[in-house]
Amino acid sequence: MDLDYTATDLAFRDTVRAFLEANLPTDLQQKVRMHRRLERDDYVRWHRICARQGWAAPAWPVEFGGPGWSATERHIWEEECARAGTPPILPFGVNMVAPVIMAFGNAAQKAYYLPRILNCDDWWCQGYSEPGSGSDLASLKTTAERVGEHYIVNGQKTWTTLGQHADMIFCLVRTDGTVRKQEGISFLLIDMKTPGITVRPIIMLDEEHEVNEVFFDNVKVPVENLIGQENKGWTYAKYLLGHERTGIAAVGRSKRELLFLKKIATEQRKAGRPLLQDPVFGAKVASLEIELIALETTVLRVITKADHRPGPEASLLKIRGSEIQQQLTELMLEALGPAGLPFDTDYLEGKREHALTGDDAAAPLAGYYFNFRKTSIYGGSNEIQKNIITQMILGL
Template sequence: MDLSFSPEEEAFRQEVRSFIRDNLPDKLKGKVRRGDLETKDDYLTWHKILYRQGWVAPAWPKQYGGPGWTVTQRYIFNEECAEAETPMILPFGVAMCGPVIYTFGSEAQKQKYLPRILSGEDWWCQGYSEPGAGSDLASLKTRAVRDGDHYIVNGQKTWTTLAQFADWIFCLVRTDTSVKQQEGITFLLIDMKTPGITVKPIIVLDGAHEVNEVFFDNVKVPVENRIGEENKGWTYAKFLLVHERSGIAGVARSKKAIERLKQIAEAEMIDGKPLIETDEFTRKIAETEIDLSALEFTELRTLAKESRGQMAGPESSILKIKGTEIQQRITELTLEAIGYYAYPDARSFGDNEYPVGPDYAVGQAGHYFNMRKASIYGGSNEIQRGIIAKAVLGL
């Protein structure tokens, strides 16, 4: 066992660090810090910069356009991105649909979709949840009926993140109603421009338009857009859920968030001295940091397993549960730290207007509200605990 990085790995870290320093636009950095990435361009600018460097999809095999990094290099890359507060690369194309396509898709599908995912030409969104199928995803009802060389899709998806920008949606649809729920599901790639698709915004707690309802009314989807076999979609979906989970711990980003929390606590005054000098607040930060250290090493153990070629097992639900709990705790503590300046609604300030209160307080209450989603999405934390109980503990 060895915790240190090799000289090659240290050199790699320097390479990543200077690349980010030289290429990340200042304007974007400010937006990430304030949590107000909003336009399509805000998200795509950094995606395209990384694409040109060949770094946009660290986990992809080299043959499909990945950089061919080791697990350690990917870890270092994530750390540096978090440290520099780069925008996140949205997971829907790169981390979710892409791996499904290169693992289960046909040669034609790989050629058609993968390069456009990497380049950012195609924006993907995820058509999983439905109004009646949230935690119980397998009960989904959106129907696809075969009609010659097409499927006709009818139904509704919901909580579809950033579908308002999407060119494509990958969907779980029901193709057989006569068998066990999990056995009648098919994985389809659907062009968002197809007639019959309507996207309706859902505004969330902090006022953001982040998610949507997507309606399908007799939408014609070519059979060639099906991934793998008909009625085998659940297998591909489960694969993807594991993929969704491995990045979900967010350790590097949480480290950065704690660092920023400490800066805030240094600036905020209480009884004439900085908040960070009070025992009660410093202890709360320390507790969170300790939790995060344990999670970091749990993640490293998972990564080590992965680097030996083993798939992450159901125990990776720990990463989702603890990762999101820590993220939420940091937003809580940040809210506590800023005192009364949690009140102003940052969304009411224009782009060229000075915010009310210190810069670091802007948008923090909204961020706290918004991050309640983290214990709900990607399989709620109750569902994750259920997975561990059943698949790990055998209960």
């Protein structure tokens, strides 16, 4: 595989850079680069800027409103967005439920939902995990009983990321409890404004309201909101998880954060010289950079596969990508030492222009470290990913 960009690729990269320079709002860029918290309107504003350009859904085919980019062009776009410091295009609509609708939805579902996802008219969240059904997702207990032209949904979902903002949720529900657990699951699209839905916040270690519990109490969902066939939802769930795990690798973001790490390690001193020049600390950074280069190469191999469908290789990307992200936050705190301990929530939320400690770069990093403990768990824990690799790649 030739990893060098062609002249056409380089011209495309220049076009992307020009677009980002002209259209990325400075306030959003600074929030991202300085690790400050993003609000709902920040995500929506950037999504719609990209949508006006036709670039909000890089992996979508032209027939559904996507740009029809090659795998290399998509990689360049993601890398340049990360380098510039854009807010992410949230994956729940564009990269997770949309591919499922494209592959398994009917014509009416495609015609209604896909344009709304493309323009961020609907904010989506994911209803997979439940108390006791996270890594063993197929053991989920939320039920959907068909009564006439509706399903009556009862149960609970948890760790629902940004569900407090959501208009829609895609859910795995149990529609048959008499068969093997994977065979009795269906895939439903549910309006979050439907009576009987309650969203309760879960406040994390960094004091941010990022995840939620969602309760369903006799929630009526039209049968027309069923994706594909009843009791075939496990097939659609696995298809979606392949897309999610590939994205969790987040190579572009890690490359940006590696530069940030090097910057603060250059500013910190040890024995009269920059910490980055310390042999022990410098070796840790170099080793991590090598791992990141290897991960990027593996991502390029996966995304340029002939069928473009994520397979068990997505588990490899999820494991190494999440571990690298965690190692970056660990080295940031190691570089800062005691300066990384203060935690200034008001600064993170934009209530104060500068951190109380006077170090705006250091203020978010303790919370950043705690937040990234989750990456090895969500999207299927890394232990589960290793089991997948064992079974599907090694054949053990």
